[in-house]
Amino acid sequence: MSEVMDYKSRVSDPASRKFETFSYLPALTADEIKKQVEYLVSKGWNPAIEHTEPEYLMDSYWYMWKLPMFGETDVNKVLAEAEACHKANPDNHVRLIGYNNFNQSQGAAMVIFRGKTV
Template sequence: MSEMQDYKSRLSDPASRKFETFSYLPAMKAEDIKKQVEYLVKKGWNPAIEHIEPEHMMDSYWYMWKLPMFGETDVDKVLAEAEACHKANPNNHVRLIGYNNFNQSQGASMVIFRGKTV
Protein backbone atom coordinates (compact mmCIF):
# COMPACT_ATOMS: atom_id res chain seq x y z
CA MET A 1 0.00 0.00 0.00
CA SER A 2 1.27 3.47 -0.83
CA GLU A 3 1.93 6.10 1.78
CA MET A 4 -1.08 8.26 2.59
CA GLN A 5 -0.54 12.00 2.83
CA ASP A 6 -1.84 13.74 5.95
CA TYR A 7 -3.55 17.03 5.16
CA LYS A 8 -3.10 19.07 8.30
CA SER A 9 -6.51 20.76 8.31
CA ARG A 10 -7.28 22.49 11.58
CA LEU A 11 -10.15 24.65 12.73
CA SER A 12 -7.63 26.92 14.42
CA ASP A 13 -5.91 27.58 11.07
CA PRO A 14 -8.46 28.84 8.50
CA ALA A 15 -5.92 28.70 5.67
CA SER A 16 -5.44 24.96 6.22
CA ARG A 17 -9.11 23.96 6.10
CA LYS A 18 -10.26 21.62 3.36
CA PHE A 19 -13.78 21.27 2.08
CA GLU A 20 -15.17 18.87 -0.48
CA THR A 21 -13.13 16.59 -2.71
CA PHE A 22 -11.75 19.13 -5.19
CA SER A 23 -10.29 21.36 -2.45
CA TYR A 24 -7.30 19.02 -2.24
CA LEU A 25 -6.48 19.82 -5.85
CA PRO A 26 -5.18 23.08 -7.31
CA ALA A 27 -7.84 25.76 -7.87
CA MET A 28 -9.94 25.15 -10.96
CA LYS A 29 -9.25 27.15 -14.08
CA ALA A 30 -12.07 28.52 -16.25
CA GLU A 31 -11.94 25.54 -18.62
CA ASP A 32 -12.13 23.12 -15.65
CA ILE A 33 -15.21 24.88 -14.28
CA LYS A 34 -16.81 24.82 -17.73
CA LYS A 35 -16.26 21.04 -17.95
CA GLN A 36 -17.97 20.58 -14.59
CA VAL A 37 -20.97 22.66 -15.71
CA GLU A 38 -21.13 20.68 -18.96
CA TYR A 39 -21.15 17.47 -16.93
CA LEU A 40 -24.03 18.68 -14.72
CA VAL A 41 -26.09 19.75 -17.71
CA LYS A 42 -25.37 16.50 -19.57
CA LYS A 43 -26.59 14.53 -16.53
CA GLY A 44 -29.82 16.57 -16.52
CA TRP A 45 -29.11 18.03 -13.09
CA ASN A 46 -30.31 21.49 -12.11
CA PRO A 47 -27.40 23.86 -11.47
CA ALA A 48 -27.33 26.19 -8.48
CA ILE A 49 -24.77 28.63 -7.07
CA GLU A 50 -24.07 29.24 -3.37
CA HIS A 51 -21.51 31.34 -1.51
CA ILE A 52 -20.20 31.90 2.02
CA GLU A 53 -17.53 33.84 3.88
CA PRO A 54 -14.38 31.71 4.37
CA GLU A 55 -14.55 32.03 8.16
CA HIS A 56 -17.99 30.39 8.13
CA MET A 57 -17.34 27.69 5.54
CA MET A 58 -17.67 24.89 8.10
CA ASP A 59 -21.29 25.92 8.74
CA SER A 60 -23.95 23.82 7.08
CA TYR A 61 -25.76 26.89 5.71
CA TRP A 62 -24.45 28.64 2.60
CA TYR A 63 -26.16 31.63 0.97
CA MET A 64 -28.08 30.78 -2.18
CA TRP A 65 -27.26 32.97 -5.18
CA LYS A 66 -30.69 33.47 -6.71
CA LEU A 67 -32.84 30.37 -7.21
CA PRO A 68 -31.55 27.08 -8.64
CA MET A 69 -31.52 27.19 -12.44
CA PHE A 70 -34.23 24.58 -12.99
CA GLY A 71 -34.02 23.09 -16.48
CA GLU A 72 -31.14 25.32 -17.57
CA THR A 73 -29.08 23.68 -20.32
CA ASP A 74 -27.06 26.70 -21.49
CA VAL A 75 -23.59 26.24 -20.03
CA ASP A 76 -22.70 29.89 -20.69
CA LYS A 77 -25.70 31.13 -18.65
CA VAL A 78 -24.67 28.98 -15.69
CA LEU A 79 -21.07 30.21 -15.95
CA ALA A 80 -22.29 33.82 -16.16
CA GLU A 81 -24.26 33.39 -12.91
CA ALA A 82 -21.26 31.83 -11.18
CA GLU A 83 -19.07 34.73 -12.33
CA ALA A 84 -21.70 37.27 -11.23
CA CYS A 85 -21.84 35.69 -7.76
CA HIS A 86 -18.05 35.70 -7.52
CA LYS A 87 -17.87 39.33 -8.67
CA ALA A 88 -20.55 40.40 -6.17
CA ASN A 89 -18.86 38.43 -3.35
CA PRO A 90 -15.13 38.46 -4.22
CA ASN A 91 -13.97 37.37 -0.75
CA ASN A 92 -16.40 34.47 -0.46
CA HIS A 93 -16.13 30.84 -1.46
CA VAL A 94 -18.51 30.11 -4.35
CA ARG A 95 -19.73 26.61 -5.05
CA LEU A 96 -21.54 24.96 -7.92
CA ILE A 97 -24.24 22.41 -7.11
CA GLY A 98 -26.03 19.97 -9.37
CA TYR A 99 -29.44 18.93 -8.03
CA ASN A 100 -30.51 15.46 -9.15
CA ASN A 101 -34.32 15.45 -9.53
CA PHE A 102 -34.52 11.66 -9.76
CA ASN A 103 -32.70 10.99 -6.47
CA GLN A 104 -33.89 14.27 -4.94
CA SER A 105 -30.39 15.01 -3.73
CA GLN A 106 -27.24 16.86 -4.70
CA GLY A 107 -25.53 14.94 -7.46
CA ALA A 108 -22.48 17.19 -7.25
CA SER A 109 -21.19 20.02 -5.11
CA MET A 110 -17.84 21.70 -5.57
CA VAL A 111 -16.17 24.99 -4.68
CA ILE A 112 -15.32 26.71 -7.95
CA PHE A 113 -13.99 30.00 -6.56
CA ARG A 114 -12.08 30.19 -3.29
CA GLY A 115 -12.39 33.23 -1.10
CA LYS A 116 -9.56 34.87 0.76
CA THR A 117 -8.53 33.02 3.90
CA VAL A 118 -7.33 34.79 7.00
Template sequence: MSEMQDYSSSLEDVNSRKFETFSYLPAMDAERIRKQVEYIVGKGWNPAIEHTEPENAFDHFWYMWKLPLFGETDVETILAEAEACHKAHPENHVRLIGYDNYAQSKGAEMVVYRGKPV
Protein backbone atom coordinates in the same frame (compact mmCIF):
# COMPACT_ATOMS: atom_id res chain seq x y z
CA MET B 1 2.44 0.11 -0.50
CA SER B 2 2.57 3.86 -0.98
CA GLU B 3 2.42 6.35 1.86
CA MET B 4 -0.80 8.27 2.45
CA GLN B 5 -0.37 12.03 2.26
CA ASP B 6 -1.57 14.02 5.26
CA TYR B 7 -3.37 17.25 4.43
CA SER B 8 -2.88 19.59 7.33
CA SER B 9 -6.19 21.34 7.82
CA SER B 10 -7.41 23.18 10.90
CA LEU B 11 -10.21 25.41 12.05
CA GLU B 12 -7.72 28.06 13.15
CA ASP B 13 -6.07 28.33 9.71
CA VAL B 14 -8.82 29.35 7.28
CA ASN B 15 -6.50 28.89 4.28
CA SER B 16 -5.86 25.24 5.15
CA ARG B 17 -9.51 24.13 5.17
CA LYS B 18 -10.70 21.63 2.60
CA PHE B 19 -14.14 21.47 0.94
CA GLU B 20 -15.63 18.40 -0.66
CA THR B 21 -13.55 15.86 -2.58
CA PHE B 22 -12.30 18.31 -5.23
CA SER B 23 -10.42 20.36 -2.63
CA TYR B 24 -7.84 17.60 -2.39
CA LEU B 25 -7.12 17.80 -6.11
CA PRO B 26 -5.16 20.56 -7.82
CA ALA B 27 -7.19 23.76 -8.24
CA MET B 28 -9.54 23.61 -11.20
CA ASP B 29 -8.83 26.06 -13.98
CA ALA B 30 -11.61 27.63 -16.07
CA GLU B 31 -11.64 24.73 -18.54
CA ARG B 32 -12.05 22.10 -15.83
CA ILE B 33 -14.84 24.09 -14.19
CA ARG B 34 -16.51 24.31 -17.62
CA LYS B 35 -16.27 20.52 -17.98
CA GLN B 36 -17.96 20.08 -14.60
CA VAL B 37 -20.77 22.41 -15.65
CA GLU B 38 -21.12 20.48 -18.90
CA TYR B 39 -21.33 17.26 -16.88
CA ILE B 40 -24.06 18.71 -14.63
CA VAL B 41 -26.03 19.90 -17.67
CA GLY B 42 -25.47 16.58 -19.46
CA LYS B 43 -26.92 14.68 -16.52
CA GLY B 44 -30.03 16.87 -16.60
CA TRP B 45 -29.34 18.19 -13.11
CA ASN B 46 -30.43 21.67 -12.05
CA PRO B 47 -27.47 23.96 -11.32
CA ALA B 48 -27.48 26.26 -8.31
CA ILE B 49 -24.93 28.64 -6.86
CA GLU B 50 -24.27 29.32 -3.18
CA HIS B 51 -21.79 31.48 -1.28
CA THR B 52 -20.61 32.08 2.27
CA GLU B 53 -17.90 33.77 4.27
CA PRO B 54 -14.79 31.58 4.72
CA GLU B 55 -15.16 31.57 8.50
CA ASN B 56 -18.76 30.27 8.21
CA ALA B 57 -18.19 27.58 5.61
CA PHE B 58 -18.40 24.66 8.05
CA ASP B 59 -20.95 25.63 10.65
CA HIS B 60 -23.54 27.68 8.77
CA PHE B 61 -25.83 27.17 5.82
CA TRP B 62 -24.53 28.76 2.64
CA TYR B 63 -26.48 31.65 1.07
CA MET B 64 -28.36 30.90 -2.13
CA TRP B 65 -27.36 33.09 -5.07
CA LYS B 66 -30.70 33.85 -6.70
CA LEU B 67 -32.90 30.81 -7.29
CA PRO B 68 -31.57 27.52 -8.66
CA LEU B 69 -31.21 27.66 -12.43
CA PHE B 70 -34.05 25.19 -13.05
CA GLY B 71 -33.79 23.67 -16.51
CA GLU B 72 -30.83 25.85 -17.54
CA THR B 73 -28.73 24.10 -20.18
CA ASP B 74 -26.55 26.97 -21.38
CA VAL B 75 -23.09 26.46 -19.91
CA GLU B 76 -22.15 30.12 -20.51
CA THR B 77 -25.16 31.33 -18.50
CA ILE B 78 -24.27 29.09 -15.56
CA LEU B 79 -20.62 30.16 -15.60
CA ALA B 80 -21.67 33.82 -15.86
CA GLU B 81 -23.91 33.46 -12.79
CA ALA B 82 -21.08 31.89 -10.78
CA GLU B 83 -18.78 34.74 -11.81
CA ALA B 84 -21.46 37.35 -11.00
CA CYS B 85 -21.83 35.84 -7.52
CA HIS B 86 -18.06 35.97 -7.06
CA LYS B 87 -17.91 39.60 -8.19
CA ALA B 88 -20.79 40.56 -5.87
CA HIS B 89 -19.16 38.72 -2.93
CA PRO B 90 -15.40 38.63 -3.64
CA GLU B 91 -14.49 37.69 -0.07
CA ASN B 92 -16.81 34.66 -0.03
CA HIS B 93 -16.43 31.09 -1.17
CA VAL B 94 -18.69 30.31 -4.13
CA ARG B 95 -19.83 26.79 -4.89
CA LEU B 96 -21.68 25.20 -7.77
CA ILE B 97 -24.27 22.50 -7.11
CA GLY B 98 -26.02 20.10 -9.45
CA TYR B 99 -29.38 18.97 -8.02
CA ASP B 100 -30.56 15.56 -9.16
CA ASN B 101 -34.38 15.73 -9.29
CA TYR B 102 -34.82 11.97 -9.41
CA ALA B 103 -32.58 11.13 -6.47
CA GLN B 104 -33.77 14.30 -4.71
CA SER B 105 -30.23 15.11 -3.64
CA LYS B 106 -27.09 16.82 -4.79
CA GLY B 107 -25.43 14.99 -7.66
CA ALA B 108 -22.44 17.33 -7.68
CA GLU B 109 -21.07 20.06 -5.46
CA MET B 110 -17.78 21.94 -5.73
CA VAL B 111 -16.21 25.22 -4.66
CA VAL B 112 -15.42 27.17 -7.82
CA TYR B 113 -14.11 30.35 -6.18
CA ARG B 114 -12.32 30.49 -2.82
CA GLY B 115 -12.82 33.68 -0.86
CA LYS B 116 -10.10 35.58 0.89
CA PRO B 117 -9.94 34.94 4.63
CA VAL B 118 -10.75 37.88 6.84
Protein backbone atom coordinates in the same frame (compact mmCIF):
# COMPACT_ATOMS: atom_id res chain seq x y z
CA MET C 1 0.42 0.29 -0.51
CA SER C 2 1.40 3.94 -0.62
CA GLU C 3 1.54 6.17 2.42
CA VAL C 4 -1.57 8.17 3.30
CA MET C 5 -0.88 11.90 3.29
CA ASP C 6 -1.85 14.14 6.21
CA TYR C 7 -2.99 17.51 4.87
CA LYS C 8 -2.65 19.13 8.30
CA SER C 9 -6.03 20.85 8.04
CA ARG C 10 -6.92 22.43 11.38
CA VAL C 11 -9.96 24.31 12.65
CA SER C 12 -7.58 26.66 14.49
CA ASP C 13 -5.88 27.60 11.20
CA PRO C 14 -8.48 28.89 8.69
CA ALA C 15 -5.92 28.98 5.87
CA SER C 16 -5.32 25.23 6.22
CA ARG C 17 -8.96 24.11 6.10
CA LYS C 18 -10.08 21.78 3.34
CA PHE C 19 -13.61 21.69 1.99
CA GLU C 20 -15.13 19.13 -0.31
CA THR C 21 -13.14 16.83 -2.57
CA PHE C 22 -11.75 19.32 -5.09
CA SER C 23 -10.14 21.51 -2.42
CA TYR C 24 -7.29 19.02 -2.23
CA LEU C 25 -6.48 19.79 -5.85
CA PRO C 26 -5.24 23.04 -7.37
CA ALA C 27 -7.96 25.64 -8.01
CA LEU C 28 -10.07 24.88 -11.07
CA THR C 29 -9.30 26.78 -14.26
CA ALA C 30 -12.07 28.46 -16.27
CA ASP C 31 -11.99 25.55 -18.74
CA GLU C 32 -12.25 22.98 -15.93
CA ILE C 33 -15.21 24.84 -14.40
CA LYS C 34 -16.89 24.87 -17.81
CA LYS C 35 -16.39 21.10 -18.11
CA GLN C 36 -18.00 20.57 -14.71
CA VAL C 37 -21.01 22.67 -15.75
CA GLU C 38 -21.23 20.72 -19.02
CA TYR C 39 -21.24 17.50 -17.03
CA LEU C 40 -24.06 18.68 -14.73
CA VAL C 41 -26.17 19.81 -17.66
CA SER C 42 -25.51 16.57 -19.59
CA LYS C 43 -26.82 14.59 -16.60
CA GLY C 44 -30.03 16.65 -16.60
CA TRP C 45 -29.25 18.08 -13.17
CA ASN C 46 -30.40 21.55 -12.16
CA PRO C 47 -27.45 23.87 -11.55
CA ALA C 48 -27.38 26.20 -8.56
CA ILE C 49 -24.81 28.62 -7.17
CA GLU C 50 -24.13 29.16 -3.46
CA HIS C 51 -21.58 31.20 -1.52
CA THR C 52 -20.31 31.71 2.01
CA GLU C 53 -17.62 33.55 3.92
CA PRO C 54 -14.42 31.51 4.41
CA GLU C 55 -14.67 31.77 8.21
CA TYR C 56 -18.08 30.03 8.10
CA LEU C 57 -16.97 27.34 5.67
CA MET C 58 -17.48 24.52 8.14
CA ASP C 59 -21.06 25.57 8.91
CA SER C 60 -23.81 23.77 7.05
CA TYR C 61 -25.44 26.99 5.80
CA TRP C 62 -24.42 28.54 2.48
CA TYR C 63 -26.21 31.50 0.91
CA MET C 64 -28.14 30.68 -2.24
CA TRP C 65 -27.31 32.92 -5.20
CA LYS C 66 -30.75 33.41 -6.72
CA LEU C 67 -32.91 30.33 -7.22
CA PRO C 68 -31.59 27.08 -8.69
CA MET C 69 -31.58 27.24 -12.49
CA PHE C 70 -34.30 24.65 -13.04
CA GLY C 71 -34.08 23.17 -16.53
CA GLU C 72 -31.18 25.39 -17.61
CA THR C 73 -29.11 23.75 -20.33
CA ASP C 74 -27.09 26.76 -21.50
CA VAL C 75 -23.62 26.31 -20.02
CA ASN C 76 -22.74 29.96 -20.67
CA LYS C 77 -25.73 31.19 -18.63
CA VAL C 78 -24.69 29.02 -15.70
CA LEU C 79 -21.10 30.26 -15.96
CA ALA C 80 -22.33 33.87 -16.13
CA GLU C 81 -24.29 33.41 -12.90
CA ALA C 82 -21.28 31.85 -11.18
CA GLU C 83 -19.09 34.76 -12.32
CA ALA C 84 -21.73 37.29 -11.18
CA CYS C 85 -21.87 35.68 -7.74
CA HIS C 86 -18.08 35.68 -7.50
CA LYS C 87 -17.89 39.32 -8.60
CA ALA C 88 -20.56 40.37 -6.09
CA ASN C 89 -18.89 38.36 -3.29
CA PRO C 90 -15.17 38.36 -4.14
CA ASP C 91 -14.02 37.30 -0.67
CA ASN C 92 -16.45 34.37 -0.44
CA HIS C 93 -16.18 30.78 -1.51
CA VAL C 94 -18.56 30.06 -4.40
CA ARG C 95 -19.78 26.58 -5.12
CA LEU C 96 -21.61 24.91 -7.96
CA ILE C 97 -24.38 22.47 -7.10
CA GLY C 98 -26.09 19.97 -9.40
CA TYR C 99 -29.52 18.94 -8.11
CA ASN C 100 -30.66 15.51 -9.26
CA ASN C 101 -34.43 15.53 -9.89
CA PHE C 102 -34.74 11.75 -9.73
CA ASN C 103 -32.97 11.26 -6.38
CA GLN C 104 -34.16 14.59 -4.96
CA SER C 105 -30.60 15.25 -3.80
CA GLN C 106 -27.35 16.90 -4.79
CA GLY C 107 -25.66 14.96 -7.57
CA ALA C 108 -22.57 17.15 -7.30
CA ALA C 109 -21.24 20.02 -5.21
CA MET C 110 -17.87 21.69 -5.65
CA VAL C 111 -16.22 24.96 -4.75
CA ILE C 112 -15.38 26.68 -8.03
CA PHE C 113 -14.05 29.98 -6.65
CA ARG C 114 -12.11 30.16 -3.42
CA GLY C 115 -12.49 33.18 -1.20
CA LYS C 116 -9.85 35.05 0.69
CA THR C 117 -8.47 33.03 3.59
CA VAL C 118 -8.28 34.68 6.98
